[in-house]
Amino acid sequence: MKTETADIVVIGAGIAGASAAAALAETHRIIVLERESFPGMHSTGRSAALFSEIYGSAPIRALSRASRSFLYAPPAGFVDGPVVRQRGALHIASTAQLAALDSFCMLPDVGPSIQRLTAAEARTLCPILKEDYVEAAALETGSADVDVNLLHQGWLRQLKSRGGKLIVDAEVVSLSRIAIGWRVETPDLRIEARVVIDAAGAWADVIAELAGVKTVGLQPNRRTALIVDSPADSQSDQWPMVIDIDEQFYFRPDAGALLLSPGDETPTEPCDAQPEELDVAIAVDRVQQATTLEVRRIRRSWAGLRSFVADRSPVVGYAPDARGFFWLAGQGGYGIQTAPAMGRLACALVKGEPVPDDLAAFGVDAHDLRPDRFH
Numbered sequence: 001m002k003t004e005t006a007d008i009v010v011i012g013a014g015i016a017g018a019s020a021a022a023a024l025a026e027t028h029r030i031i032v033l034e035r036e037s038f039p040g041m042h043s044t045g046r047s048a049a050l051f052s053e054i055y056g057s058a059p060i061r062a063l064s065r066a067s068r069s070f071l072y073a074p075p076a077g078f079v080d081g082p083v084v085r086q087r088g089a090l091h092i093a094s095t096a097q098l099a100a101l102d103s104f105c106m107l108p109d110v111g112p113s114i115q116r117l118t119a120a121e122a123r124t125l126c127p128i129l130k131e132d133y134v135e136a137a138a139l140e141t142g143s144a145d146v147d148v149n150l151l152h153q154g155w156l157r158q159l160k161s162r163g164g165k166l167i168v169d170a171e172v173v174s175l176s177r178i179a180i181g182w183r184v185e186t187p188d189l190r191i192e193a194r195v196v197i198d199a200a201g202a203w204a205d206v207i208a209e210l211a212g213v214k215t216v217g218l219q220p221n222r223r224t225a226l227i228v229d230s231p232a233d234s235q236s237d238q239w240p241m242v243i244d245i246d247e248q249f250y251f252r253p254d255a256g257a258l259l260l261s262p263g264d265e266t267p268t269e270p271c272d273a274q275p276e277e278l279d280v281a282i283a284v285d286r287v288q289q290a291t292t293l294e295v296r297r298i299r300r301s302w303a304g305l306r307s308f309v310a311d312r313s314p315v316v317g318y319a320p321d322a323r324g325f326f327w328l329a330g331q332g333g334y335g336i337q338t339a340p341a342m343g344r345l346a347c348a349l350v351k352g353e354p355v356p357d358d359l360a361a362f363g364v365d366a367h368d369l370r371p372d373r374f375h
């Protein structure tokens with residue numbers, strides 16, 4: 001078996017692994033190992049592609065705020081076109097959900113980013129909302145659609161241009177400690193490196209088990225999405241993304257059609273997630289209850305995994321029980337919008353440096369994300 005050496009091996013070439021690897025490749029010899037034949041086949045390629053600074057836990061919101069400037073103005077040469085396209089996010093509430101909407105709007109870092117709207121104002125933005133369903137709404141104007149593939153490919157290209165290496169069809173099957181750090185094995189290759197970064201998405205705990213490292217209790221949850229036709233002559237492309245305040249459903253324009261989700265979170269084993277007919281039907285039913293949309297056919301549907309630890313914030317930092325094993329996991333439903341800040345944060349922490357000042361200024365605190373909070 002061929003043996004290679006590197007400073008750092010990154011396991012997983014999804015958006016998490018790619019963003020961290022690209023940042024680290026500026027100063028280190030990096031090898032990224034991806035089990036599939038192309039990167040982005042799992043969660044990264046299956047998202048709803050939303051950027052919102054008010055979505056998720058407080059640490060997630062800080063990481064998202066810190067990612068904004070990169071997404072809106074990436075460095076010269078990083079990508080060919082715009083990574084984001086502005087699209088408001090309209091959080092809607094029925095009468096029974098007014099208290100939930102009020103509590104959400106009162107969160108200190110949410111309030112300044114949103115505008116309260118009456119039901120009538122909400123309907124001018126999205127005319128299919130039913131008069132007898134929506135009671136009030138809150139609009140985030142600073143949210144956007146993300147071109148996930150463009151962003152992901154930008155980091156993979158940057159990794160390559162900095163001398164880093166991506167190896168696909170390379171499933172990590174064994175991890176063992178050696179004097180310099182770690183021996184990482186795939187069926188065809190052995191790599192020796194000082195540091196291993198576990199960016200294996202839903203499989204991050206599986207990788208920890210292979211390495212004999214204490215797991216963090218990562219729970220992959222299946223989420224379903226589907227594409228349906230927009231109403232004829234509706235100018236739906238101008239609509240905001242519409243999100244039920246309890247995230248029981250959401251929908252947004254998608255290339256002339258509509259993307260719907262039932263906001264499901266079904267616990268599952270790490271796997272190639274597939275949509276269940278029932279979840280597709282629930283999405284259609286919930287959206288039809290809130291709107292005048294009549295869904296006649298499902299163009300396509302898919303499912304992906306959103307993986308969380310108990311407090312629903314990511315896990316970033318060296319394992320307390322295994323020298324040189326670095327966690328980059330638990331991005332849940334926010335791994336795309338937080339990737340610019342997460343990649344740089346991971347890079348700094350791997351090198352033993354403090355959180356970069358510009359990230360800290362947005363409230364990013366490594367303490368909130370540290371792996372030893374579970375032990």
Ligand SMILES: Cc1cc2nc3c(=O)[nH]c(=O)nc-3n(C[C@H](O)[C@H](O)[C@H](O)COP(=O)(O)OP(=O)(O)OC[C@H]3O[C@@H](n4cnc5c(N)ncnc54)[C@H](O)[C@@H]3O)c2cc1C
Binds near residue numbers: 011333
């Ligand atoms: C339906 C849905 C909607 C979402 N919407 C949004 C959204 O609007 N905004 C947002 O920011 N986020 C969203 N997300 C979440 C986002 O997609 C994830 O947080 C993000 O993609 C996680 O990236 P990752 O790199 O950690 O995981 P992944 O993309 O899953 O990458 C992990 C990689 O590790 C590889 N791997 C695993 N085990 C091994 C091994 N043994 N050896 C080698 N490689 C291995 C896998 O093959 C995989 O490619 C959504 C997710 C879903 C499913």
